[in-house]
Amino acid sequence: MPELEVCAGAELPPGTVRIVEAGPSLSIGVYNCGGGLYALEDRCTHDDGPLCEGDFDCDEGVAICPRHGARFEIATGRALTLPAYIPVATFPVRLRDDGVVVVDVPAS
Numbered sequence: 001m002p003e004l005e006v007c008a009g010a011e012l013p014p015g016t017v018r019i020v021e022a023g024p025s026l027s028i029g030v031y032n033c034g035g036g037l038y039a040l041e042d043r044c045t046h047d048d049g050p051l052c053e054g055d056f057d058c059d060e061g062v063a064i065c066p067r068h069g070a071r072f073e074i075a076t077g078r079a080l081t082l083p084a085y086i087p088v089a090t091f092p093v094r095l096r097d098d099g100v101v102v103v104d105v106p107a108s
Contacts, residue, residue: 001092001104001105001106001107002104002105002107003102003103003104003105004020004022004028004102004103004104004105005100005101005102006018006020006030006093006100006101006102006103007100007101008099008100008101009095009099009100009101010099012030012032012037012101013032014032014033014034014035014058015032015033015058016031016032017029017030017031017032017052017056018030018101019042019052019053020103022103022105023105026041026105027041027042027043027050027052028040028041028042028052028091028103028105029041029042029051029052029063030093030101030103031052031056031058031063031074033056033058033061033074034058036075037093037094037095037101038074038075038090038093039090039091039092039093039103040052040063040072040074040077040088040089040090040091041077041088041089041090041091043088044065044067044068044070044072044084044088045070045079045084045085045086045087045088046065046067046068046070046083046084047067047068047083049065049066049067050066050067051063051065051066051072051088053066054066054067056074058074061073061074061075062074062080065084068083068084069081070082070083070084072084072087072088075090076090077089077090091103091104091105092104
């Protein structure tokens with residue numbers, strides 16, 4: 001899988017999210033929750049609207065869709081509340097040895 005550079009680790013402190021474009025039709029929200037890094041597709045499965053622009057709660061580990069309030073588990077992408085019931089895609093994310101946050105994305 002190709003590696004997508006997100007930002008320097010210092011630019012993504014705990015309690016923040018960074019949205020990056022991974023391709024013409026794929027945006028990814030990269031979350032730092034308590035030092036753990038997670039990456040979700042920025043697309044609510046309920047109506048294809050943006051997901052990662054909404055609120056999130058690192059203590060509960062959920063992202064909340066800004067349009068209709070569906071909640072998704074950040075670590076797994078699992079839909080937790082209606083109106084969404086289909087999970088969102090997740091991606092491997094890590095901090096490289098050089099201090100850069102990277103996401104592994106599928107080849108286009």
